């Protein structure tokens with residue numbers, strides 16, 4: 001059963017508690033590894049399974065106190081990279097350090113105690129209650145039994161503490177998995193697809209908990225397939241494809257680097273469409289098409305203000321204007337395809 005170890009003892013990540021998270025400070029879309037205040041450093045890491053290059057030369061820094069997203073298609077190498085960062089799978093080449101300690105090295109056991117892990121598929125025992133499950137994990141990790149009830153409380157399972165896991169819904173199981181990752185008050189959390197099976201309310205609560213943890217100085221790395229879900233929530237992210245990091249930075253920096261066009265929607269009555277189309281003819285637009293309720297335009301980002309100013313001339317004919325920034329999905333497909 002995959003597990004996170006945490007608990008008492010030497011804690012090379014302990015200084016994280018006292019420091020502010022740098023937040024979404026990055027301005028470069030692709031940042032060189034070796035930047036400031038890294039809790040996790042990944043250098044030239046590879047993992048080959050026979051001919052499969054699951055991870056193929058990754059350099060990455062995870063900064064102290066940040067919420068870092070790792071996204072990519074199925075098979076991009078995210079879980080393999082996670083497992084190597086946790087010391088669960090040995091790297092074929094390269095080096096990973098957590099709190100300055102080499103993963104898999106002599107001092108790693110102590111560093112590992114400050115790390116929590118929510119695996120993609122948490123294995124739980126149906127016959128145990130939620131609380132018994134956490135006691136089981138706490139014993140495995142050397143965490144205090146007194147941590148168990150607060151961890152259940154934190155993930156919203158206090159009421160279900162004495163119910164058997166077999167009666168838990170998929171979302172409750174996922175939350176129980178999250179609770180086990182929190183045992184021992186880890187300073188660094190790896191969360192592999194943590195919102196699988198959660199309904200929208202539970203997803204909102206989950207991210208609220210992550211924000212609390214970040215305010216406490218905890219560093220978090222999470223993977224997700226739901227790009228819309230993480231785009232406003234992570235401080236920085238890496239887009240992985242074919243075992244490599246294709247892009248790294250804040251969502252905004254990646255958007256700017258991709259130079260994706262802006263989408264502008266005009267609400268126009270059907271009888272006015274032809275006249276509005278004619279009036280748009282002289283504007284520097286990349287595309288004009290029909291959409292429900294009006295017209296959809298595309299323009300270069302740097303022409304946004306000029307185009308919007310020109311559109312105000314159409315005030316009598318256009319009843320509303322909506323500008324849509326490229327989504328993380330648009331950015332993702334630009335880098336990952």
Ligand SMILES: Nc1ncnc2c1ncn2[C@@H]1O[C@H](COP(=O)(O)OP(=O)(O)OP(=O)(O)O)[C@@H](O)[C@H]1O
Pocket residue numbers: 049052053054055072073074075076077078079080081120
């Ligand atoms: N134990 C293994 N033996 C052989 N190949 C493996 C093993 N683990 C992963 N792979 C291969 O390595 C590649 C990367 O897999 P990985 O699970 O890291 O991707 P992922 O990005 O986490 O995908 P997903 O989003 O589907 O979980 C895939 O081609 C996968 O088949």
